[in-house]
Amino acid sequence: xxxxxxxxxxxxxxxxxxxxxxxxxxDDIDRPGQVYAHIVRSPHPHAQIRxxxxxxxxxxxxxxxxxxxxxxxxxxVGGLPCGWLVKGKGDKPMVEPPHPVLATGVVxxxxxxxxxxxxxxxxxxxxAAELVKIDYQMLPVVTSxxxxxxxDAPRLHTDAPRNLCYDWExxxxxxxxxxxxxxxxxxxxxxxxxxxxxxxMEPRAAIGEYDRATGTHTLYTTSQNPHVIRLLMxxxxxxxxxxxxxxxxxxxxxxFGSKIYHYAEEALVTWAAKKVGRPVxxxxxxxxxxxxxxxxxxxxxxxxxxxxxxxxxxxxxxxxVANMGGYLSTFAPAIPTYLYATLLAGLYATPAIHxxxxxxxxxxxxxxxxxGAGRPEACYLLERLVEKSARQTGIDRAEIRRRNxxxxxxxxxxxxxxxxxxxxxxxxNMERALKxxxxxxxAARRADSAxxxxxxxxxxxxxxxxCGIAPSDVAGSLGAxxxxxxxxxxxxxxxxxxxxxxxxxxHGQGHETTFAQLVSEKLGxxxxxxxxxxxxxxxxxxxxxTYGSRSIAVGGSAIVKAIDKIVAKxxxxxxxxxxxxxxxxxxxxxxxxxxxxxxxxxxGEVAFAAYVPHNYPLKELEPGLDExxxxxxxxxxxxxxxxxCEVEVDRETGxxxxxxxxxxxxxxxxxxxxxxxxxxxGGLVQGIGQALVENCVYDGASGQLLTGSYNDYCMPRADxxxxxxxxxxxxxPCTHNPLGVKGCGEAGTIGAGAAVMNAVVDALATVGVTEIxxxxxxxxxxxxxxxxxx
Numbered sequence: 137x138x139x140x141x142x143x144x145x146x147x148x149x150x151x152x153x154x155x156x157x158x159x160x161x162x163d164d165i166d167r168p169g170q171v172y173a174h175i176v177r178s179p180h181p182h183a184q185i186r187x188x189x190x191x192x193x194x195x196x197x198x199x200x201x202x203x204x205x206x207x208x209x210x211x212x213v214g215g216l217p218c219g220w221l222v223k224g225k226g227d228k229p230m231v232e233p234p235h236p237v238l239a240t241g242v243v244x245x246x247x248x249x250x251x252x253x254x255x256x257x258x259x260x261x262x263x264a265a266e267l268v269k270i271d272y273q274m275l276p277v278v279t280s281x282x283x284x285x286x287x288d289a290p291r292l293h294t295d296a297p298r299n300l301c302y303d304w305e306x307x308x309x310x311x312x313x314x315x316x317x318x319x320x321x322x323x324x325x326x327x328x329x330x331x332x333x334x335x336x337m338e339p340r341a342a343i344g345e346y347d348r349a350t351g352t353h354t355l356y357t358t359s360q361n362p363h364v365i366r367l368l369m370x371x372x373x374x375x376x377x378x379x380x381x382x383x384x385x386x387x388x389x390x391x392f393g394s395k396i397y398h399y400a401e402e403a404l405v406t407w408a409a410k411k412v413g414r415p416v417x418x419x420x421x422x423x424x425x426x427x428x429x430x431x432x433x434x435x436x437x438x439x440x441x442x443x444x445x446x447x448x449x450x451x452x453x454x455x456x457v458a459n460m461g462g463y464l465s466t467f468a469p470a471i472p473t474y475l476y477a478t479l480l481a482g483l484y485a486t487p488a489i490h491x492x493x494x495x496x497x498x499x500x501x502x503x504x505x506x507x508g509a510g511r512p513e514a515c516y517l518l519e520r521l522v523e524k525s526a527r528q529t530g531i532d533r534a535e536i537r538r539r540n541x542x543x544x545x546x547x548x549x550x551x552x553x554x555x556x557x558x559x560x561x562x563x564x565n566m567e568r569a570l571k572x573x574x575x576x577x578x579a580a581r582r583a584d585s586a587x588x589x590x591x592x593x594x595x596x597x598x599x600x601x602x603c604g605i606a607p608s609d610v611a612g613s614l615g616a617x618x619x620x621x622x623x624x625x626x627x628x629x630x631x632x633x634x635x636x637x638x639x640x641x642x643h644g645q646g647h648e649t650t651f652a653q654l655v656s657e658k659l660g661x662x663x664x665x666x667x668x669x670x671x672x673x674x675x676x677x678x679x680x681x682t683y684g685s686r687s688i689a690v691g692g693s694a695i696v697k698a699i700d701k702i703v704a705k706x707x708x709x710x711x712x713x714x715x716x717x718x719x720x721x722x723x724x725x726x727x728x729x730x731x732x733x734x735x736x737x738x739x740g741e742v743a744f745a746a747y748v749p750h751n752y753p754l755k756e757l758e759p760g761l762d763e764x765x766x767x768x769x770x771x772x773x774x775x776x777x778x779x780x781c782e783v784e785v786d787r788e789t790g791x792x793x794x795x796x797x798x799x800x801x802x803x804x805x806x807x808x809x810x811x812x813x814x815x816x817x818g819g820l821v822q823g824i825g826q827a828l829v830e831n832c833v834y835d836g837a838s839g840q841l842l843t844g845s846y847n848d849y850c851m852p853r854a855d856x857x858x859x860x861x862x863x864x865x866x867x868x869p870c871t872h873n874p875l876g877v878k879g880c881g882e883a884g885t886i887g888a889g890a891a892v893m894n895a896v897v898d899a900l901a902t903v904g905v906t907e908i909x910x911x912x913x914x915x916x917x918x919x920x921x922x923x924x925x926x
Contacts, residue, residue: 140652140653140656140662140663141653141656141657142653142654142657142805142807143805143806143807143808143809144653144808145808145809145810146649146653146663146808146810147649147810148646148648148649148811149648149649149652149663150642150646150648150649153387154387159387160386160387161338161341161358161386161387161388161389162338162341162342162343162356162357162358162385162386162388162419163338163341163417163419164386165343165356165386166417167343167345167415167417168415169414169415170343170414170415170416170417171200171254171255171256171261171412171414171415171416171417172254172255172256172257172258172260172261172416172417172418173252173253173254173261173401173404173405173408173416173417173418174252174253174255174258174261174262174264174265174418175249175251175252175265175400175401175404175418175424175428176249176250176251176252176253176265176268176270177246177247177248177249177250177424177427177428178239178243178245178246178247178248178249178250178272179246180243180246180272180274180839181243181244181245181246181277181279181499181500181834181838181839181840182242182243182244182245182274182275182276182277182290182292182499182839183242183243183272183273183274183275184241184242184272184273184275185239185240185241185242185243185250185270185271185272186271186272186273187270187271188204188250188251188268188269188270188271189268189269189270189271190202190204190251190268192267192268192269193253193264193265193267193268194264196255196260196263196264196267197260197263197264198255198256198257198260198261198264199253199254199255199260199261199264200254200255200256200412200414201253201254201408201411201412202251202252202253202254202264202268203238203251203252203254203404203408203411204238204250204251205236205237205238205239205240205250207411208236208237208238208407209240211407212375213237213373213374213375213403213407214372214373214374214375215234215235215236215237215372215373216235216236216237216368216372216373216398216399216400216403216463216466217235217368217372217373217398217466217617218232218235218464218465218466218467218468218469218617219364219368219466219467219616219617219618220466220467220468220469220470220615220616220617221469221615221617222302222304222469222470222473222474222495222614222615223302223304223615224302224303224304224305225303225304225305228302228303229302230301230302230469230495231293231295231296231300231301231302232464233292233293233295233296233463233464233497235463235464237249237373237400237403237404238250238251238252238400238404242275243272244292244462244463244497244499245427245461245462245463245499245500245501245502246427246499246500246501246839246840246841246844247424247426247427247428247501248462249400249401249404249428250268250270251265251268251270252404252408253265253268254408254412254416258417258419275290276290277290277499277837277838277839278290278292278299278498278499278839279498279499279500279834279835279836279839280498280836281434281435281436281457281458281459281496281498282436282457283836284298284299284457284459284496284497284498285298285299285300285457285494285496286298290499292462292497292498292499293497296497298496299496299497299498300494300495300496300497301460301464301469301495301496301497302469302493302494302495303492303493303494304473304492304493304494304495305490305491305492305493306473306477306478306489306490306491306553306554307477307488307489307490307491307552307553308488308489308490308552309490311451311487311488311490311552312442312451312452312453312488312489312490314488315442315450315451315487315488316440316442316450316451316453318450319442319443319444319450319451320443320444320445321442321443321444321445321447321525321528321529322440322441322442322443323440323441323443323521323524323525323528323529324438324439324440325438325439325440325517325520325521325524325907326437326438326439327435327436327437327438327439327516327517327520327909328435328436328437328909328910329433329434329435329436329437329512329513329516329517329910330433330434330826330830330831330832330909330910330911331431331432331433331434331459331500331503331831331832331833332431332432332433332506332826332830332831332832333425333426333429333431333432333830333832333843333849334391334392334393334394334429334430334431334432334506334507335392335425335849335851336389336390336391336392336394336395337389337390338358338388338389338390339358339419339420339421339422339424339425340357340358340394340395340399340401340419340420340425340428340429341356341357341358341417341418341419341420342355342356342357342358342399342401342402342405342406342417342418343355343356343357343405343415343416343417343418344402344404344405344406344407344408344409344415344416345409345415345416346406346409346410346413346415348413350380351380352380352381352382353374353376353380353381353382353406353409353410354381354382354383354384355369355381355382355383355384355402355405355406356384356385356386357383357384357385357402358385358388358389358391358395359383359385359388359395359396359402359641359681360385360388360391360393360395360396360641360643360681360682360683361385361396361641361679361680361681361682361683362383362384362385362641362671362672362673362681363383363639363673363676363678363679363680363681364396364398364618364680364681365383365385365398365402366378366381366382366383366673367618368398368466369381369383369398369402369403369406373398373403374403374406374407376406381406381673382672382673382674383672383673384671384672384673384674385641385671385672386671387643388641388642388643388644388671389643389644390643390644391643391644391682391683392506392507392822393430393432393504393505393506393507393509393683394429394430394432394504394506395643396466396467396504396505396681396683397430397465397466397467397504398466399428401418401420401428404418405417405418422845422846423844423845426501426841426843426844426845426849427501427841427844428501429501430461430465430468430501430502430503430504430505430506431461431500431501431502431503431504431506431832432503432504432505432506432507432509433503433506433512433513433826434458434459434500434503434832435456435457435458435459435472435513436456436457437454437455437456437457437513437517438454438455439452439453439454439455439517439521440452440453440521441453441521441522441525443525443529446539447525447529447531447535447536447539447540448539448540449484449485449486449487449540450486450487450488451486451487451488451489451490452480452481452486452488452489452490452518452521453489453490453491454477454480454489454490454491454492454517455491455492456472456476456491456492456493456494456513457493457494457495457496458471458472458476458493458494458495458496458503459495459496459498459500459503460495460496460497460498460502460503461497461498461500461501461502461503462497462498462499462500462501462502463497463502464502465502465503465504466504467504467505468495468502468503468504468505469495469615470510470614470615470616471503471504471505471509471510472493472495472510472513473493473495473510474510474614474615475505475509475510475511475602475605475684476491476493476510476511476513476514477491477493477514477553478551478553478554478555478602479510479511479514479515479553479555479600479601479602480514480517480518480553481551481552481553481555482514482515482518482519482522482598482599482600483537483541483542483560483562483598483599483600483776484518484522484537484540484541484542485540485541485542485546485549486540486552487552488552489551489552489553491553499834499839500834500839501841505683505684507819507822507881507882507885508601508819508882508885508886509683509684509882511599511601511602511882511886512823512826512882512885512886512889515597515599515600515601515886515887515889515890516889516890516893518890519596519597519598519599519890519891519894520890520893520894520897522536522537523595523596523890523894523897523898524906527901527906533596533894534566534570534575534596537566537596537598538563538566541562541563541566541598542557542560542562543563544560544561544562544563544564544868547559547560547868548871555602555772555774556771557600557774558771558773558774558870558871558872559774559804559868559869559870559871560600560774560776560802560868561802561865561867561868562598562600562776562778564865564867565598565776565777565778565800565801565802565865566596566598566778566800568778568800568863568865569596569778569779569780569798569799569800570780572780572798572800572861572863573594573780573782573796573798575594575780578594578782581782581795582594585784589787590784590785590786590787591784591785591787591899591900591902591903592782592783592784592785592795592899593782593783593785593894593895593896593897593898593899593900593901593902594780594781594782594894594895594898595780595781595782595783595890595891595892595893595894595895595896595897595898596778596779596780596891596894597778597779597780597781597887597888597889597890597891597894598776598777598778598779598887599776599777599778599779599883599886599887599890600774600775600776601685601774601775601776601879601882601883601886602772602773602774603684603685603686603689603772603773603774603775603878603879603882604620604684604685604686604689604690604769604772604773604879605620605684605686605772606620606690606768606769606770606771606772607620607768607769607770607771608620608621608768618680619680619768620680620690620768620769621680621690621694621766621767621768621769622638622639622640622679622680622686622690622691622693622694622766622767623638623639623676623677623678623679623694623764623765623766623767624636624637624638624639624677624691624694624695624697624698624764624765624767625637625638625676625677625698625762625763625764625765626655626695626698626699626701626702626762626763626764627761627762628702628743628746628747628761628762629743629747630743630744630746630747630748631740631743631744632661632665632738632739632740632741632743632744633661633665633666633667634655634659634661634665634666634667635667635668635669636651636652636655636666636667636668636669636695637669637670637675637676637677638651638668638669638670638676638679638691638694638695639670639676639677639678639679639680639681639691639694640670640679640680640681640682640686640687640690640691641670641671641681641682642668642670642671642682642687643682644818645682645687645811645815645881646808646811646814647668647670647682647687647691648668649808649811650688650692650807650808650811651666651668651691651692651695652666652667652668653807653808654692654695654696654807654875655695655699658696658699659699659702659703659726659739660724660725660726660727660739661726661739661740677764679691684879684882685773685775685878685879685880685881685882685883686879687879687881688807688875688877688879689769689773689870689873689875689877689878689879690767690769690873691767692807692875692877693767693769693873693874693875694765694766694767695765696767696874696875697765697766697767697874698763698764698765699763700765701763701765702761702763703723705746705757705761705763706723706728706739706742706761707721707723707728708753708756708757709728709742709745709746709752709753709757710728710737710742712751712752712753712756713737713745713751713752714728714730714735714736714737716730716735726738726739727739728742742761743761746759746760746761747759747760747761769872769873770872771872773804773870773873773877773878773879774870774878775801775802775803775804775878775879775880775883776801776802777799777800777801777802777865777883777887778799778800778887779797779798779799779800779820779887779888779890779891780796780797780798780891781794781796781797781798781888781891781892781894781895782794782795782796782797782895783795783892783895783896783899784899785896785899785900785917787903787921789914789918790913790914790915790916790917790918790919790920790921791914791917792828792896792912792914792917794824794856794857794858794892794895795858796858796861797820797824797857797858797860797861797888797891798860798861798862799816799820799860799861799862799863799883799884799887799888800863800864800865801816801862801863801864801865801880801883802864802865802866802867802868802878803864803866803877803878803879803880803883804866804868804869804870804875804876804877804878805866805869805870805875805876805877806864806866806877806880807875807877809864812864812880813862815880815881815883815884816860816862816880816883816884817860817862817884818884819881819882819883819884819885819886819888820857820860820884820885820888821852821857821884822852822884822885822888823884823885823886823887823888823889823892824852824856824857824888824889824892825851825852825856826885826889826910826911827888827889827892827893827896827910827911827912828852828856828892828910828911828912828913829850829851829852829856829911829913830849830850830851830852830911831843831849831850831910831911831913832849833848850913889910892912893908893910893912896908896912896917900917900920900921900924903921903924903925904924905920905921905923905924908920
């Protein structure tokens with residue numbers, strides 16, 4: 137295929153199998169002799185387990201076994217580990233309560249797994265599960281993030297007084313207090329960042345299998361990072377040596393962070409397969425996903441911005457309470473700390489920042505990373521606060537940002553909250569967005585809307601995110617319990633085709649296309665000759681998976697390093713065969729050429745010579761052409777941009793219509809603009825969904841999940857969003873990775889929420905409504921309008 141290299145809009149190669157129904161998802165896999173699991177889950181948010189009677193279930197038709205925590209404990213099965221240790225004020229370690237695979241003694245949220253039923257068919261397992269009798273003693277509940285630390289709140293864990301996991305801070309409190317004392321303007325804002333359900337298209341599933349002949353366990357699972365699952369489950373839960381545990385993540389239908397973590401069901405089916413001597417399969421239904429998959433967001437925040445008389449930012453003060461749910465999910469402690477507070481500088485040269493975060497336990501489903509993971513929460517509070525500052529000071533919303541942006545010439549820029557930005561032209565992105573949206577013509581559009589009886593508003597959101605968490609030693613010092621590098625193996629076959637083994641995982645991002653484009657460009661071979669392999673720990677080197685928009689920045693850079701090794705060895709081979717010095721060999725466009733001559737060998741010829749070494753420097757080189765490289769980044773990458781939203785609000789019904797949405801993004805070098813645009817569109821829809829319709833709600837008195845299905849949890853639809861205008865700015869590439877890439881998968885989600893809500897508030901402010909929380913549903917907007925009239 138011609139023009140298939142970097143920068144080309146190559147159609148996704150993987151789409152054919154998805155569109156024709158020939159993809160292989162976990163639930164598509166059926167192993168010989170397979171039986172089925174059904175998880176018995178708690179219907180109560182907080183209760184003591186007095187007794188479990190499984191006798192009737194065990195006698196039911198088709199049932200092979202029913203297991204509870206006691207069976208796991210007898211086999212020495214451990215609890216689910218947390219992958220990030222956060223230390224609070226005074227270097228105090230966080231509270232890390234046990235997280236049993238099956239509940240023991242107490243259940244702590246709706247859906248907490250209590251027992252597992254194994255039967256010959258899925259229906260038989262589900263029917264038998266209804267026969268498991270559990271005697272619960274109800275306990276008081278707390279579901280509210282804001283109320284979790286009250287002295288009279290029910291305690292979830294004995295070792296967590298006031299339900300506090302940690303009390304953490306970042307920044308210079310004294311400098312912030314001094315800045316507020318001298319400020320000409322002080323702007324305050326209280327915000328709720330609403331809880332979300334991840335809702336990937338494919339529900340989670342897992343199949344455990346045990347080979348008695350080899351003593352090997354295999355887990356097929358819907359995972360974003362199979363090697364991490366193998367590490368956590370093998371080392372901490374089931375105590376299986378890694379060489380005896382294979383984890384396969386085949387095609388995965390979306391993740392959005394919710395499939396990063398090690399879940400109880402993965403350990404259960406792996407363990408149970410050995411116990412019953414048959415492969416064991418579990419697949420969640422959608423309602424089960426609502427109470428078993430890690431959820432997202434759920435912050436309550438008070439923040440304040442200090443400004444001088446000219447509107448220059450002096451200091452930012454933030455106090456956040458972050459909900460962890462009933463237990464700590466795999467990476468939950470890091471989300472409201474190192475992936476949130478460190479981004480509170482945003483694009484602004486604010487001299488002093490101080491953030492306090494209290495993480496709390498509640499009787500709700502555990503919370504962890506959800507697309508953006510801390511960065512959307514930081515952007516939302518900051519951009520809502522900046523917009524309010526513009527209204528309060530009378531400075532235009534674009535002008536106040538111009539006065540406070542970090543200039544391009546200041547790069548690299550050290551923020552007061554630990555991060556150092558390496559590149560970016562924030563002014564250029566906003567100016568382009570203002571031009572595309574015709575900012576100067578907004579007043580006329582607002583007047584036109586008013587003539588039609590509608591309220592029109594415009595909202596800006598300028599964002600920055602940190603992607604490709606790095607480097608490993610720094611992350612380790614901050615509590616990460618895993619490395620954050622990536623690996624790639626480039627394996628040439630004798631006839632010149634290539635297989636790339638990558639430790640990242642594709643679940644909608646298009647790696648099979650973009651990685652192949654990268655290899656095609658760098659090695660000068662047809663893209664049709666490049667295969668990308670991922671997802672099977674028995675096949676690929678130990679890698680860290682896909683999350684945090686890291687794949688191209690970290691995984692792609694590992695591929696480049698492996699390619700460099702291939703080229704270096706190829707030069708030695710070509711020099712020997714062409715009878716010249718190695719220094720005389722140049723590699724370009726897929727050819728090893730003697731400088732200044734027409735003597736050359738193609739990449740394919742060199743590969744063939746490496747595997748059929750009849751004329752080969754055997755005394756200097758091993759045969760074969762297969763190289764592996766690990767890449768540990770020097771720093772985060774920092775995608776950034778400007779999003780502008782215009783809305784119209786129906787004054788009678790409260791319905792918000794998005795009239796226009798412009799996104800100007802800096803992702804550094806763009807490998808495939810079509811795939812990048814698709815990623816941005818998806819992220820924008822998820823951000824808009826949170827802003828306008830999505831909300832995970834628990835009843836404060838009973839602790840029951842009120843939005844446990846699509847009947848009550850609203851998802852954004854095509855008619856809820858406009859035709860997006862999306863552009864990228866490649867003028868400020870990343871300075872510290874070999875591709876200059878920054879990542880794009882989460883950007884839309886990070887900037888969209890604030891842009892939409894700023895537009896909604898701008899529209900409502902014309903009739904006296906100056907504050908409203910997400911989601912801006914018709915009912916919430918209508919209620920705000922009615923309250924403003926009274």
